[in-house]
Amino acid sequence: MKPPPFDYHRPAGLGEALQALAEAGSHGKVLAGGQSLIPLLNMRLAAPGHxxxxNGLTELATISADASGVRVGALARHAAVERDGSARAVQPLLAQALALVAHPVIRNRGTVVGSLVHADPSAEMPAVLALLGGSVRLARLGGERDVHARDFFVGPLESACLPGEMAVSAFFPALPERSGTAFCEVARRHGDYAVAGVAAAVTLDEDFRIIAARVACVSVGPVPVVVDVTGVCGQRPPASVDWDEVARAVQDRIEPEGDIHATAGYRRHLTGVLVTRALRGAAQDAARSGANDAGEGRA
Structure with a gap:
């Protein structure tokens, strides 16, 4: 099929883009990577008038990292963020998750911010933003606002981006010292959306005991499901944690649905397995980070 007719705008600057969106209102859509929008247009599941x-606004293709976190511009491609050494050093979870996004051809074109705005609960980037407590910056004629991840994802394929607004960047906060991350998922084929997936972050104290542990689950709810399991882990070394108990605590918080790919029961079971796998991996990563920091301190 071919997309329905629409008016095409190619703005030369951000102001011009915001003007076009303001005039289009609810009939306007932004085209950046287009890896989700173009198929929706071709299948006539979306029919914007404008x-x-x-893609001409190269000033939005930015990736900046400092001690506070990583800010990704609206035109920064998945592949560029995945390969960025500074972003990887400040927030490794970005690269860990991006390696699982679709296929290289799609990552070369698709954008991180576009994935967030698309708000697919089976996608990796929304889970990363939700787990880290990041935010999305929305611009409109006359101003801008930052929306926290907990408020940004409203429902399946629905974000807090209002008509006339455009997401211009996203911020992924850094984690404290002695922190580690991991992203685990299972898909029917590599590159497909996950049947279930779990992003995890763990922080250890100076005695290598867990003082913070969180997971974000994908494909088990209308939005990414974030669960703080610090209390279940207790202030204990990772080797002393009952990971099965932690997995059950997460399973109690999710409400998966069945579809042609998996039953609700299988998704719940699989999420428990991935919670254990991701948290163990994140704890090991945190221990390595702590050992490296200690070695650097002795040096």
Whole structure:
């Protein structure tokens, strides 16, 4: 099929893009990577009256990292963020998750911010933003606002981006010292959306005991499901944690649905397995980080 007719806009600057979106209102859509939007148009599941192509706004293709975290511009491609050494050093979870996003061809074109705005509960980037407590910056004519991840994902394929607004960047906070991360998922084929997936972050104290542990689960709810399991882990070394108990605590918090790919029961079981796997991996990563920091301190 071919997309329904629309008016095409190719703005030369951000102001011009925001003007076009303001005039289009609820009939406007932003085209960046297009890896989700173009198939929706071709299948006529979306029919915007105006398409605002921002691929000429190269000032939005930025990736900046400092001690506070990583800010990713609206035109930063998945592949560029995945390969960025500074971003990887400040927030390794980004690269860990991006390696699981679709296929290289799609990662070369698709954008991180576009994935967030698409708000697919089976996608990796929304889970990463939710787990880290990041935010999305939305711009409109006359101003901008930052929306925290807990408020940004409203429902399946629905974000807090209002008509006339455009997501111009996303911020992924850094984690404290002696922290580690991991992202585990199971898909029917590599590159497919996950049947279930879990992002995890663990922080250890100076005695290598867990003082913070969180997971974000994908494909088990209308939005990424974030669960703080610090209390279940207790202030204990990872080797002393009952990971099965932790997995059960997460399973009690999710409400998966069945579909042609998996039953609800199988998704719940699989999420428990992935919670254990991801948290163990994140704890090991945190221990390595702590050991490296200690070695550098002695040096």
């Amino acid at each position: 398409l605002v192509d921002i």
